[in-house]
Amino acid sequence: MKKIQDLLLLLCAAGAVILAINFFSHPAPINVDMPRVTEEMVEENKAKMEAEAKQKAALEAARKQAEIKMKMYKCTSNDECIIVDQDPCGCLRGPKSVTAINSNFSLEFSRMMEKKFAGSQVCPDKASTEKECSRTARAVCQERHCKIIY
Numbered sequence: 001m002k003k004i005q006d007l008l009l010l011l012c013a014a015g016a017v018i019l020a021i022n023f024f025s026h027p028a029p030i031n032v033d034m035p036r037v038t039e040e041m042v043e044e045n046k047a048k049m050e051a052e053a054k055q056k057a058a059l060e061a062a063r064k065q066a067e068i069k070m071k072m073y074k075c076t077s078n079d080e081c082i083i084v085d086q087d088p089c090g091c092l093r094g095p096k097s098v099t100a101i102n103s104n105f106s107l108e109f110s111r112m113m114e115k116k117f118a119g120s121q122v123c124p125d126k127a128s129t130e131k132e133c134s135r136t137a138r139a140v141c142q143e144r145h146c147k148i149i150y
Contacts, residue, residue, distance in 0.1 A: 075141035077141055078141050080146070084098065090133075092123040095132035099148070
């Protein structure tokens with residue numbers, strides 16, 4: 001068994017020597033065709049990767065905002081719900097300018113509205129008297145969702 005093992009090792013060593021001699025005795029280097037990478041190609045790829053990263057970050061931010069919005073309207077009791085302005089003018093713009101949210105998310109809601117309405121707003125002179133803006137309007141929890149009732 002030892003002689004067979006020694007013979008196999010000798011054959012492997014001889015094969016390695018023959019391959020090495022064959023490799024190093026080539027008259028010319030082995031030709032490998034590789035595409036040339038230009039500086040423009042590198043810059044294009046870099047710009048593409050940056051654009052993809054920005055798009056991915058924007059999608060992630062939108063996903064997080066959507067997740068917060070979903071939580072913002074969920075509730076378990078009437079005490080959690082409050083009426084807030086969706087527009088800097090509130091009921092001066094009409095009933096679509098107010099909504100009911102979970103009070104735990106009032107800070108996040110305010111931040112979202114600040115981003116949405118960063119510029120100055122000109123508000124109408126007279127407030128809406130429609131049901132969402134009436135004195136009897138109040139925020140309640142119905143079907144685990146904050147809503148305005150009148």
